Amino acid sequence: xxxxxxAPDLERELARGLxxxxxxxxxxxxxxxxxxxxxxxxxxxxLFALSVLALSTRRDEDAAGxxxxxxxxxxxxxxYLSNLGEAYRRLGSLRNAVDALLRALALKPDFxxxxxNLALVLRQNGxxxxxVFYLERAADLDPGRPAFQRGLGEALRQQGDLARAATHLxxxxxxxxxxxxxxxxxxxxxxxxxxxxxxxxxxxAVAHYQSxxxxxxxxxxxxxxxxxxxxxxxxxxxxAIASSRALRVDPRCAMAHATLAAARVxxxxxxxxxxxxxxxxELDPDCWLARFHLGxxxxxxxxxxxxxxxxxxxxxxxxxxxxxxxxxLFLMPYVPGYDPPAVGAGARAWAQRHAAxxxxxxxxxxxxxxxxxxxxxxxxxPDLYEHPVSLFLEPLLECFDPQTIEVFCYSSxxxxxxxxxxxxxxxxxxxxxxxxxxxxxxxxxxxxxxxVLIDLTMHASGGRPLLFARKPAPVQLxxxxxxxxxxxxxxxxxxxxPHLEPPALDPGWATEAPLVLPETYxxxxxxxxxxxxxxxxxxxxLPAAGSGRVTFGSQHSIQKVNEGxxxxxxxxxxxxxxxxxxxYAPQGARGRIVEALERxxxxxxxxxxLALRGRREYLEAYARxxxxxxxxPCCGATTSLDAxxxxxxxxxxxxxxxxGRAGLSIATNLGLPELVxxxxxxxxxxxxxxxxxxxxxxxxxxxxxxxxxASPLMDAPRYAxxxxxxxxxxxxxxxxxxx
Numbered sequence: 001x002x003x004x005x006x007a008p009d010l011e012r013e014l015a016r017g018l019x020x021x022x023x024x025x026x027x028x029x030x031x032x033x034x035x036x037x038x039x040x041x042x043x044x045x046x047l048f049a050l051s052v053l054a055l056s057t058r059r060d061e062d063a064a065g066x067x068x069x070x071x072x073x074x075x076x077x078x079x080y081l082s083n084l085g086e087a088y089r090r091l092g093s094l095r096n097a098v099d100a101l102l103r104a105l106a107l108k109p110d111f112x113x114x115x116x117n118l119a120l121v122l123r124q125n126g127x128x129x130x131x132v133f134y135l136e137r138a139a140d141l142d143p144g145r146p147a148f149q150r151g152l153g154e155a156l157r158q159q160g161d162l163a164r165a166a167t168h169l170x171x172x173x174x175x176x177x178x179x180x181x182x183x184x185x186x187x188x189x190x191x192x193x194x195x196x197x198x199x200x201x202x203x204x205a206v207a208h209y210q211s212x213x214x215x216x217x218x219x220x221x222x223x224x225x226x227x228x229x230x231x232x233x234x235x236x237x238x239x240a241i242a243s244s245r246a247l248r249v250d251p252r253c254a255m256a257h258a259t260l261a262a263a264r265v266x267x268x269x270x271x272x273x274x275x276x277x278x279x280x281x282e283l284d285p286d287c288w289l290a291r292f293h294l295g296x297x298x299x300x301x302x303x304x305x306x307x308x309x310x311x312x313x314x315x316x317x318x319x320x321x322x323x324x325x326x327x328x329l330f331l332m333p334y335v336p337g338y339d340p341p342a343v344g345a346g347a348r349a350w351a352q353r354h355a356a357x358x359x360x361x362x363x364x365x366x367x368x369x370x371x372x373x374x375x376x377x378x379x380x381x382p383d384l385y386e387h388p389v390s391l392f393l394e395p396l397l398e399c400f401d402p403q404t405i406e407v408f409c410y411s412s413x414x415x416x417x418x419x420x421x422x423x424x425x426x427x428x429x430x431x432x433x434x435x436x437x438x439x440x441x442x443x444x445x446x447x448x449x450x451x452v453l454i455d456l457t458m459h460a461s462g463g464r465p466l467l468f469a470r471k472p473a474p475v476q477l478x479x480x481x482x483x484x485x486x487x488x489x490x491x492x493x494x495x496x497x498p499h500l501e502p503p504a505l506d507p508g509w510a511t512e513a514p515l516v517l518p519e520t521y522x523x524x525x526x527x528x529x530x531x532x533x534x535x536x537x538x539x540x541x542l543p544a545a546g547s548g549r550v551t552f553g554s555q556h557s558i559q560k561v562n563e564g565x566x567x568x569x570x571x572x573x574x575x576x577x578x579x580x581x582x583x584y585a586p587q588g589a590r591g592r593i594v595e596a597l598e599r600x601x602x603x604x605x606x607x608x609x610l611a612l613r614g615r616r617e618y619l620e621a622y623a624r625x626x627x628x629x630x631x632x633p634c635c636g637a638t639t640s641l642d643a644x645x646x647x648x649x650x651x652x653x654x655x656x657x658x659x660g661r662a663g664l665s666i667a668t669n670l671g672l673p674e675l676v677x678x679x680x681x682x683x684x685x686x687x688x689x690x691x692x693x694x695x696x697x698x699x700x701x702x703x704x705x706x707x708x709x710a711s712p713l714m715d716a717p718r719y720a721x722x723x724x725x726x727x728x729x730x731x732x733x734x735x736x737x738x739x
Contacts, residue, residue: 010036014046026053044073048080055083060090071100078104082114089121097121110237112141116148123155131155133415136203139168140230140238143210144217146175167207174214186215190222200437202229220246220253227259234414236266254284261293265300268612271588273297288317292324295331302558302589304334322354322466326459333484333659334634336564340502340509340657347487348511350459355469355488361439362490365474367451371732377405378450378473380441382412382434382462386419386615388638389456389480394419395525397426399720405727408448410441412462438467445472452727455491457481475730477515483658485510493730497521499665500658515726519712520669521662523719524641526619537616539647539705540623542698550579550691553625553648555610555618555639558589560631566593568653568680569629570600575688582624584610622646626697627690635662644670645708647701651687653677669712 017032030053036046051066064087070080081104088097101118105111119134135152142148153169156162174181193208209226212219223246230239243260246253257280264273274297280290291314299307311328318324329346332338383389397407408429413420424430429448433441441464445453453473457463460481468476471490478486479495486494493515500521501507507514526536544550552572554561561583573579581602585593594604610621619642622628628643630636630652640650640663652663654676667675677683690697708714 010039010043010046014043014049017046017049021049021053026057029053042073044070044077044080047073048077048083051083051087055087055090058090060087063087064091064093076107078108078111078114081107082111082117085114085121086117089117089124094121094125110141110241112138112145112148115141116145116151119151119155123158128155128159132159136206137235137238139210140206140235141241143171143213143238144175146172149175149210149214164204164207167204167211171207171211171214174211181215183216186212186219186222189215190219190225193222193225197225197229200435202233202435205229206233217245218249220250220256223249224253224255224259227256227263231259231262231266234266236263239263240267252283254280254287255289257283258287258289258293261290261297265293265296268300268586270297270300270586274301274588286317288314288321288324291317292327295327299331299559300588301586302561302592304331304559304562307331307559308335319353322350325350325354326463326465327461329459329487330461330482331559333482333657334559334562336562336633338633340505343657344485344487344509344511347459347485349487350465351469351487351489351511355466355490358466358469361442362471365446367449367474369735371728371735374403375405375451375727375731376408376449377727378408378410378445378448378453379456380410380453380464380467381456382414383457384409384411384420384423385413385415385417390419390423391525391638392480392522393456394423394426395523395716396720396723397423399716401720401724404724408450410445412464438464438470441467442470442472451475451731452477454479455481455486458484458486474734475727477730478512479521483521483662485512487511492734495521495726496658497665499668500661502656502658502661505656505658515730517719517722517726519722520719521665522637522641522713523716524645524708524713525716526642526645537619537623537646539701542626542694542701543624544626544691544694545698550576551624551626552576552579552581552687553622553628553643554581554583554631555621555628555643556584556631556636557639558585560634560636561585561589561593562631563596564633565631566596567600568632568683570597570602571680571684572629572687573597573602573606574600575684576691579691580606580608581629582608582610582621584612586612618642619646622648627651627687629687630663633657633660635660635664637662637666640666641708641713644704647704649675649690649697649700649704651675651677651683651690653680653683666713670707671711672707 013032013036017029020032021029033046033050036043047066047070051063054063054066067080067084067087071084074080081100085097085101088100098121101114104114115134115138119131122131132155135155139148139152149168149172153165153172156165189208189212193205193212196205196208206229209222212222223242227239227242240260240263243256243263246256257276261273261276264276273293277290277294277297280287291310295307295310298310308331314324315328329350332343332346381389407427409427410431410433412434431444450473452475455468455478458478458481459465465486465488469488469490476491477493477495478491483500489511491512494510494512496514497517497520573581590609594607597607622643625648628648628650630640630650632653633655635652643650650663652667652675654661654664664676667673677686712718
C-alpha cells in the first residue's frame, strides 16, 4: 500500500488513540499510537501523543526520547519543545531543558506554558529570581491559570516577598474555587490594587488586579488598569492581552484602545499603536493617553513633527503630567526650527509647572566641605543594562581612581542583564530604586551622603527630573542621554565639550552652567556592552571596490530622519551616479521615506531598508556601506562612533545647536575636520568627493579603527582623569561658595 493510500487509515488510528487517551484507557491508546508509528516511524504527531502518555505515567526517559524525535521532525512546534523541556527537567538535565524552552519562546514569545515550564526548571536549579521573572510573564499572559498564580506565589514566598506571595496564592485559590464570588470582593481587590499603584508598588498592584479579575473576569476597569500597570513595568505582552480582553467586553472603551496602543509602542508595533490611538480618539477626542501614545507611535515611525503636535495636545489635556511634558521636551531638538533658546524656554516652562512646587523640599546640605577629599559620586539611570548609556558609562567606571572617586548607582532597570551585573561590580553602592518614589530616592541619596549626583536620562523616557528638583546632593549635573538642558534651577551643570557649543550661542539658553571637558563628551568602548556575544566583528573591504557601485548608509534613530534630511540625502545620491542608500527604518516609516526621495528624483530601487537587529548584526551591516550620511538638526552620536569604528567615514553638517554638533565633535577628535560641512552644498560636495577615489576611500577605511583607538574617543583612562577633574572643579566651587 502506498504512503498516500494509507495516510487516512493512520489518521483514523491516531484519532482513535486520542479518544482512548482522553477516556483514560491508556494501554489501548498506547497500542493505537504504536500501530501508527510501526507504519510510519516519522509520524511526529503520534510521537508527541505517545510522549504525552509517557509523561503522564512518569516514564520520563521514554518521553524525552520520543519528543527529541518529534522535534527533529518538526523543529518549529512549540508544544513539542515545551514538553521536551519538561521531560529534561524531570530527568535533571536542566541545561537541555532550558535550551529547549528558550527555543520554544523564541518561536512564540507569548507562549505562557513555555514561560511556566522554564520557571520550573530555574526553581529546581535554585534560581528563584529568574523563576519569578518567568512566572510573572506566564501569569501576565494567562492570569486565569491557577497553576501559574500558585507557582508565582510559592516562588515569591521563597524569595521573601510575602505580601505579593500571599496575594498571588489567594488568587490561585479564588480561581480554583467553585463557590460563588461576592461582587464586593472584586471591589475590595480593585480598591487595594489602586492603593498600591498610587504608592508605586506596581508588582503588588498587579497581584491585586489579577485577584479582582479572578472574581470578575469581565471587569473592564480592572483589565484597563492592569494593562497600564504592566506597561509601566515594561511587560507589554501581558498589557496587550489585558487591553484586548477589555475590548472584547466593551469595544467602545477609549482607554482600552489607548492602553493597547501603549503596549504596541513598547513592542515596536507602531502601525498597530497608531490605529489603536485613532480608534480611541474617535470615541473620545479628549483621551490624553491616546494623544500621548499617538505621539510615541508617530515618532517611532519617523514622524517627529507630527508627534510633537500630538504631545502638545496631550500636555494641554493633562498639564499636571510631567512625563507627557518631558516627552515633548525630549523630541523638540529633533524637529527643524527649534533653536536652543526655544528648547531652553520649553524646559523652563516644564520646571515652572512641575518642579517649582517642590522648592519647599530642598534642604541645606551638611556634606564635609573638604575640597580635596574623596568624592562620593552618584549616577541615576533606568538604562544600566545593554543600552548606549552603559556603553559609554562602563569604561569610565572601570577607569576611575578609587582613591579619588567612590561611585553609587541609583538604578531603575526593569530587567537586569549581564551588563547590569558588570556595572554593579564596578561601584561601591548599588541601589535598586525602580519601585521607589522620587522623594524616597532623594532621601536615599542624602543618606548616602553623595557629593556629586549625575542625571544620565534628563527628560528622556524613564528620567527622574523631579528627583533632581529636590536637590538631594550639593552638586548636580546632567550628561549623556542627550546634549541639552533640564530647565531645572536645581541642576548646576550640564556636561559638554569645546566642539558642542556653537560659538555665538548665548549660554543663558540653558539653566545649567556648562561643565566643559577638554576633548570629548563621549568615551567609546564599542564592545564593552556586548563582549559576551562573540568575537569582535572585523572591518571589511570597501563594498564599492568589489561592486563598482557606491553605497551610502545610515543607521540613525528614525526620529532624526526628518523631511529636511531626505532631500539632502537625495542630492548626495543624485551627485554620485548609480549610488544607492542602505538605511535603518521601521516598516511604517518606509513609505514616507521612499515618497520623499522620489519627489527629489531618486527612484525607489536605489533604497534598501534594514530592520531592527541585535548589536552584532547592526555592526556587521556597516560592512555594506562605503560612506555614512549624518542627520540634521540632531546629529548621530553612538551610530556615528560605531560607523567610524567599523571603518565607515561619516559626513556631517555642523549645526547651530549642541545636538547638531555631535558629528563635528567626533570628527574633530578623530583629526578628520574634512568630513565636517558648514553648508548643505558643502555636505553634498564632501560626500560625493569621498567616492571619486575609491582607493583612497579604501585606505581610509582600513585605517579608521586604528585612528579611533588612538584618539581621545577611546582613551578611557585619559577620559576618566578629565571627568575627575571636572567633578573636582565643580565640588571646589561649591565648597568655596557655601563653605
